[in-house]
Amino acid sequence: MKYKILGEIAIALMRARWKQTFVAAIGVSFSIAMFIALLGFMTGLNTLLDGIMLNRTPHIRIYNDINPSAVQPLQRIAEYKDSYLFLHSIQSNANRGEIYNAGPILETLHKDPRVKGTASKIIAAAIYQSGNISMTGLINGIEALEESKYFSFVDYIRTGNPEDLDIVSNSLFLGSGLASRLGVEVGENIQVTTASGDQLPLKVIGIIHTGISDLDKTQGYASLKTVQKLLGKSNLYITDIQIKLWNMNLAPELAKAYAQLFETNAEDIQTANAQFETGSFVRSLISYAVGITLLIVAGFGIYNILNMMIYEKMDTIAILKATGFSGKDVKQIFIGIALTIGIVGGILGLISGYLISLLIDQIPFETAALPTVKTYPIDYNPIFYIIGISFAIITTYLAGYFPSRKASKIDPVIIIRGK
Amino acid sequence: MSNIALKASHIDKYFHDPYKVQALRDIEIEVLKGEFVSITGKSGCGKSTLLYIVSTMDTDYTGELWIDNSCMTGKSEPELAKVRNEKIGFVFQFHYLLNEFSVLKNVMLPGMKLHPENKLEIESRAVELLKLLKIEHLALKRANLISGGEKQRVAIARALINNPIIIMGDEPTGNLDKKNSDIVLEIFHQLSEELNKTLLIVTHDLNFARQTHRNIYMEDGRIIDNPF
Numbered sequence: 001m002k003y004k005i006l007g008e009i010a011i012a013l014m015r016a017r018w019k020q021t022f023v024a025a026i027g028v029s030f031s032i033a034m035f036i037a038l039l040g041f042m043t044g045l046n047t048l049l050d051g052i053m054l055n056r057t058p059h060i061r062i063y064n065d066i067n068p069s070a071v072q073p074l075q076r077i078a079e080y081k082d083s084y085l086f087l088h089s090i091q092s093n094a095n096r097g098e099i100y101n102a103g104p105i106l107e108t109l110h111k112d113p114r115v116k117g118t119a120s121k122i123i124a125a126a127i128y129q130s131g132n133i134s135m136t137g138l139i140n141g142i143e144a145l146e147e148s149k150y151f152s153f154v155d156y157i158r159t160g161n162p163e164d165l166d167i168v169s170n171s172l173f174l175g176s177g178l179a180s181r182l183g184v185e186v187g188e189n190i191q192v193t194t195a196s197g198d199q200l201p202l203k204v205i206g207i208i209h210t211g212i213s214d215l216d217k218t219q220g221y222a223s224l225k226t227v228q229k230l231l232g233k234s235n236l237y238i239t240d241i242q243i244k245l246w247n248m249n250l251a252p253e254l255a256k257a258y259a260q261l262f263e264t265n266a267e268d269i270q271t272a273n274a275q276f277e278t279g280s281f282v283r284s285l286i287s288y289a290v291g292i293t294l295l296i297v298a299g300f301g302i303y304n305i306l307n308m309m310i311y312e313k314m315d316t317i318a319i320l321k322a323t324g325f326s327g328k329d330v331k332q333i334f335i336g337i338a339l340t341i342g343i344v345g346g347i348l349g350l351i352s353g354y355l356i357s358l359l360i361d362q363i364p365f366e367t368a369a370l371p372t373v374k375t376y377p378i379d380y381n382p383i384f385y386i387i388g389i390s391f392a393i394i395t396t397y398l399a400g401y402f403p404s405r406k407a408s409k410i411d412p413v414i415i416i417r418g419k
Numbered sequence: 420m421s422n423i424a425l426k427a428s429h430i431d432k433y434f435h436d437p438y439k440v441q442a443l444r445d446i447e448i449e450v451l452k453g454e455f456v457s458i459t460g461k462s463g464c465g466k467s468t469l470l471y472i473v474s475t476m477d478t479d480y481t482g483e484l485w486i487d488n489s490c491m492t493g494k495s496e497p498e499l500a501k502v503r504n505e506k507i508g509f510v511f512q513f514h515y516l517l518n519e520f521s522v523l524k525n526v527m528l529p530g531m532k533l534h535p536e537n538k539l540e541i542e543s544r545a546v547e548l549l550k551l552l553k554i555e556h557l558a559l560k561r562a563n564l565i566s567g568g569e570k571q572r573v574a575i576a577r578a579l580i581n582n583p584i585i586i587m588g589d590e591p592t593g594n595l596d597k598k599n600s601d602i603v604l605e606i607f608h609q610l611s612e613e614l615n616k617t618l619l620i621v622t623h624d625l626n627f628a629r630q631t632h633r634n635i636y637m638e639d640g641r642i643i644d645n646p647f
């Protein structure tokens with residue numbers, strides 16, 4: 001109730017100077033709109049670019065490194081305990097990179113509430129052959145369904161249907177670069193030879209285009225079963241377990257725990273792709289810096305208009321004080337004006353920011369790297385809008401605070417006597 | 420309950436800028452409820468200075484000020500604002516109204532500050548006061564679109580809205596022509612006689628001063644015996 005009368009006075013003061021008030025509000029709108037559009041665009045782009053690598057990268061990868069044993073037999077002999085041993089050219093034994101006990105490990109992982117999902121994988125060296133051309137590369141045995149669900153496999157398919165990997169026997173997807181080098185097209189057969197000399201003809205049923213040419217030039221993708229058959233292994237054989245977590249930030253900690261628990265190697269995404277984080281961070285930082293700079297400029301606009309208003313309305317302030325309004329009331333009136341400019345300008349800014357985002361979202365953006373992307377990516381994360389309006393309110397409050405305090409300290413006697 | 424509306428004792432006031440001068444010396448005033456008191460004196464003798472002190476707007480003085488039996492000296496700024504709102508009506512010489520508002524709103528504002536919840540009551544009271552001062556036809560006009568004499572009557576209505584203990588005026592007719600001066604002075608008499616209001620009015624109009632209950636004469640920052 002008390003604020004209603006102060007609000008009425010604030011509105012009357014703004015109406016008397018509505019043009020300047022409007023310009024100040026537009027200043028806020030402009031900066032908020034830019035902030036929203038910039039951040040939405042930058043983040044959209046970030047997500048897209050990081051996605052090329054990160055979406056597909058498991059948060060944790062469990063595998064068995066081919067390493068010589070850490071403790072060599074000679075070191076176990078008691079007699080040499082105090083001696084210094086020189087061992088050269090240590091070789092690992094016939095370790096196959098296989099994950100032992102894959103079944104129980106998977107079971108444990110699926111029970112872990114922090115794990116969103118897993119996809120098992122076999123990675124093996126292979127020679128792809130078509131006619132006279134042969135290319136070395138890798139063949140991946142994958143679970144097409146899980147791979148699509150957790151690691152965006154389906155996003156990178158240029159032609160073909162991932163479910164067909166499990167339906168069509170002895171089939172595979174080829175990387176786009178590999179297919180064009182071999183000169184094969186969908187529907188044709190190629191020969192795949194493993195490192196140990198096993199050979200199998202496989203039918204190309206689709207093309208993968210990840211946008212990373214090193215991958216596209218070397219990789220083929222078949223079902224787990226096909227690769228097991230190619231390698232002559234049992235249907236329990238896998239070399240990698242890829243884990244997607246609900247919270248990616250837990251990866252380093254969990255990787256350590258799993259490595260110990262399962263007695264295997266486990267690598268987390270942060271260790272594997274440290275440089276991506278930095279890139280995203282810098283891009284976001286730039287967006288925030290530009291947005292905040294614009295807001296500060298708008299803040300000075302509000303500061304100016306309030307100072308001018310107070311200078312012009314000295315008489316009004318003096319009369320208000322003489323008739324019983326306290327310094328605090330006067331301060332609240334002017335803070336109210338600042339906040340009104342901030343909130344109205346901020347909301348208009350959010351709306352125009354959203355509209356600009358929609359506009360950018362329509363601009364065509366064709367890139368060979370990303371077949372599913374047709375227009376510029378925009379992130380409509382509501383958090384940007386919340387940050388935007390909060391900044392608008394905080395900046396205008398600060399911009400209004402000092403002029404308002406000045407107004408509250410005006411001595412009515414000086415004004416009234418002044419004439 | 421004492422019937423003293425305003426009491427000031429041993430009031431001294433100095434100005435420090437540009438050099439130290441004493442503007443008021445040991446001022447003693449007492450205004451009883453229902454009294455109509457005028458202050459006269461030559462220009463520069465300290466009348467306005469005194470009025471700003473007794474209206475609580477100027478707190479830079481020594482001595483004591485009592486309004487409605489409560490001591491004002493040493494009160495905080497918001498407390499004094501409340502006193503001005505509730506207990507004092509002030510009519511200025513030059514500064515009239517808030518130009519952003521209508522006449523009616525101008526009269527209502529101090530009332531709504533005091534009782535924010537009683538808007539309708541305050542409105543009807545404001546209309547009544549405008550009628551009393553014969554300016555009800557101006558109620559919805561913007562305050563900057565009416566004449567000087569009318570403005571001063573609106574200011575009187577505004578001073579009356581909270582039914583104050585005392586109404587003060589600093590040469591309220593100083594800026595008006597003869598006809599409007601007479602109207603305003605007539606209103607003060609009417610307030611005193613018919614409504615038994617307490618008034619403390621600074622004036623240079625000796626004829627007017629003679630018609631009040633009591634005149635305080637000032638010279639050089641002091642109250643002296645009236646030479647007339």
Ligand SMILES: Nc1ncnc2c1ncn2[C@@H]1O[C@H](COP(=O)(O)OP(=O)(O)O)[C@@H](O)[C@H]1O
Pocket residue numbers: 417434435436437442460461462463464465466467468469
């Ligand atoms: N702010 C001020 N600084 C210095 N001297 C002042 C100030 N205001 C008033 N005076 C001086 O104080 C004396 C009283 O002034 P004032 O109360 O306005 O006289 P009056 O209203 O009786 O004409 C005058 O001599 C005037 O010059």
Ligand SMILES: [Mg+2]
Pocket residue numbers: 466467468
């Ligand atoms: Mg004076």
